[in-house]
């Protein structure tokens with residue numbers, strides 16, 4: 001109906017002539033229009049389906065509001081840095097000039113830690129976490145404090161296993177942690193234009209292992225949006241070293257910087273270091289892991305020497 005009415009009003013001769021011609025038109029004249037209608041319906045139906053699929057797809061994406069990928073799993077990022085304005089979070093803490101962020105932002109690099117080193121450090125996580133593991137989807141191992149997820153709780157690995165722990169970890173494991181920490185510290189210092197010696201390793205520093213098992217306690221709920229400076233207090237600069245590959249070892253589990261209308265994701269890749277200032281300029285979350293197992297290590301730095309800790313040491 002509607003196309004016919006539109007055709008009539010569009011007629012150049014004016015209404016009267018067009019209507020007269022319509023009224024006097026024969027079956028033969030009308031035939032092409034009737035043949036057109038089912039074709040139009042098919043096109044309309046197809047377009048509707050495509051539109052529905054697009055809406056569905058975009059609404060699924062909108063679950064995370066994903067808009068842009070800061071680093072794809074398949075690329076080798078030689079060093080990418082994006083500056084963002086600092087939040088005011090640092091003002092409510094003691095300032096350490098030359099360290100407390102004045103320049104804020106986030107960076108990704110795949111050339112600081114090799115994939116081989118990532119594999120070695122991942123085996124530390126595997127060894128440690130094989131001694132315990134959360135009943136829910138998220139387990140942690142903190143080599144500094146000794147905290148290890150077991151069931152619905154944590155144990156102190158060093159107290160719990162005593163001297164036996166020396167049969168599990170080696171001096172080389174701790175040496176590797178130190179080397180990785182040093183390289184990450186230098187990377188952060190360079191990117192933010194500060195001195196590496198003004199940065200102090202701070203706690204917690206931990207390995208994480210995430211799978212798709214349903215959460216059992218609040219500790220398993222890793223996917224909530226948060227600000228590290230709020231969550232961990234002492235953090236000024238956060239780094240994450242990924243130890244497994246997105247879509248090869250696990251699905252879901254991308255890291256998301258949350259920004260109004262334009263979230264940025266980092267797809268984990270073994271050996272990839274992602275680092276950022278820890279204030280609310282870098283609000284973030286981790287997508288739920290849908291399959292497989294995701295390993296990472298969190299290494300963070302404080303500008304406050306009082307919040308500094310020593311590297312984890314062989315017990």
Ligand SMILES: O=C(O)CCC(=O)C(=O)O
Pocket residue numbers: 208228240254255284285286296298
């Ligand atoms: O594992 C990640 O990608 C991020 C973890 C995180 O946000 C955190 O440890 O605070």
Ligand SMILES: [Fe+2]
Pocket residue numbers: 226227228284
């Ligand atoms: Fe975080």
